[in-house]
Amino acid sequence: MKIYKSIVAIPPGETIREELEVLNMSQSDFAKRMNMSEKTISHIINGEAPITYDTAFNLESVLGVPASFWNSYEAKYRENLKRIEEAQKLELEQSILEKIPYKEMIKKGWIEENKDKIEIIRNLKSFFRVSTLEILSTTESRIFDFYSNLQLGPLFKRTSDKEICEYSMATWIRRAENEAVRINTELFLKERVSEFIPEMKKLSLENTQESIDKLKELCRQCGIALVIVPHLKKTYVDGVAKWMGKDKALIALSCRGKRWDSFWFNFFHELAHIMKHSKKELFINAEETSNTEIEEEANNMAKTLLIPNVALKSILKSPTKENILSCSRELQIHPSIIVGRLQYEKVIPYTSFKELRENIKI
Numbered sequence: 001m002k003i004y005k006s007i008v009a010i011p012p013g014e015t016i017r018e019e020l021e022v023l024n025m026s027q028s029d030f031a032k033r034m035n036m037s038e039k040t041i042s043h044i045i046n047g048e049a050p051i052t053y054d055t056a057f058n059l060e061s062v063l064g065v066p067a068s069f070w071n072s073y074e075a076k077y078r079e080n081l082k083r084i085e086e087a088q089k090l091e092l093e094q095s096i097l098e099k100i101p102y103k104e105m106i107k108k109g110w111i112e113e114n115k116d117k118i119e120i121i122r123n124l125k126s127f128f129r130v131s132t133l134e135i136l137s138t139t140e141s142r143i144f145d146f147y148s149n150l151q152l153g154p155l156f157k158r159t160s161d162k163e164i165c166e167y168s169m170a171t172w173i174r175r176a177e178n179e180a181v182r183i184n185t186e187l188f189l190k191e192r193v194s195e196f197i198p199e200m201k202k203l204s205l206e207n208t209q210e211s212i213d214k215l216k217e218l219c220r221q222c223g224i225a226l227v228i229v230p231h232l233k234k235t236y237v238d239g240v241a242k243w244m245g246k247d248k249a250l251i252a253l254s255c256r257g258k259r260w261d262s263f264w265f266n267f268f269h270e271l272a273h274i275m276k277h278s279k280k281e282l283f284i285n286a287e288e289t290s291n292t293e294i295e296e297e298a299n300n301m302a303k304t305l306l307i308p309n310v311a312l313k314s315i316l317k318s319p320t321k322e323n324i325l326s327c328s329r330e331l332q333i334h335p336s337i338i339v340g341r342l343q344y345e346k347v348i349p350y351t352s353f354k355e356l357r358e359n360i361k362i
Contacts, residue, residue, distance in 0.1 A: 011045075012077060099167040105127075140170040163234055172232045172237060179229065201332060201333050239266045240270070249274045251271065253270070255362075262340065265302055
């Protein structure tokens with residue numbers, strides 16, 4: 001018999017032993033009547049060997065107890081043994097559980113609420129599509145390797161009051177992937193993306209959910225699944241770009257900071273990765289990665305797509321409200337995008353033209 005917490009696994013052999021006592025039959029005699037070795041009978045009685053269908057029918061003849069009883073008993077015993085094994089394994093996974101932002105996930109509705117940590121672990125395994133949480137660092141190796149390499153590099157800026165958690169980042173990206181799987185995109189065509197860029201930019205003029213939905217639809221037609229995933233603590237992520245297959249790309253945005261101009265810059269930043277860089281790479285746009293060479297390249301492309309250099313030079317000469325609005329009309333982009341760029345270039349202070357800046361209204 002094996003007991004673990006509330007799970008009890010009693011081998012059918014216990015009942016065989018009781019039946020032998022009732023019949024006053026020795027184990028040696030029982031073995032002869034079963035036409036089996038004493039060693040095999042000992043293993044069956046101790047639960048070390050299973051009762052097969054043949055053995056169950058022999059037990060019915062020798063002990064007078066139906067074969068169906070023994071088959072059912074054996075199945076239940078093996079099931080409970082497996083439950084004990086799983087419960088013990090799940091307990092080992094609790095050390096990993098503490099690294100995963102499961103409380104935030106519950107609040108956001110990403111996994112079901114449950115007070116039992118064992119059940120939470122089961123829900124997380126379904127979320128990540130893994131048999132055990134212990135292999136997350138393997139299945140999500142690109143994320144873990146990315147941050148391991150980043151910490152060794154000269155540009156890593158982690159401070160004592162800012163902690164990046166690889167498990168949180170893996171969670172955020174997995175949520176994005178799970179949402180993207182449900183989006184039935186057209187086959188990716190770079191030419192179509194280029195064709196749609198002016199229309200995409202024009203959508204920035206109206207800060208509404210409808211504009212976001214239209215942007216998602218344009219992306220879908222281009223072969224890109226665009227998803228908005230709420231920011232998670234310890235990620236500091238603005239966006240991620242990756243390929244989910246040969247003809248389908250993923251862009252995920254967190255809307256961290258909630259500024260409308262940041263939303264559009266981050267979108268075109270991730271679009272730049274999809275248009276320009278390797279399909280084998282995972283591109284994470286977060287505070288800790290902002291100065292890497294490949295991210296700078298995506299930054300420059302995003303800046304140019306939103307505000308061409310000719311238009312930028314013009315507005316830099318006279319960054320007045322009137323000129324900003326005029327430039328906004330000419331480029332068909334929201335004025336907050338121009339204000340944000342001027343602030344980034346330190347042409348105007350961050351306190352200027354607050355009336356032209358907007359937070360995301362979704």
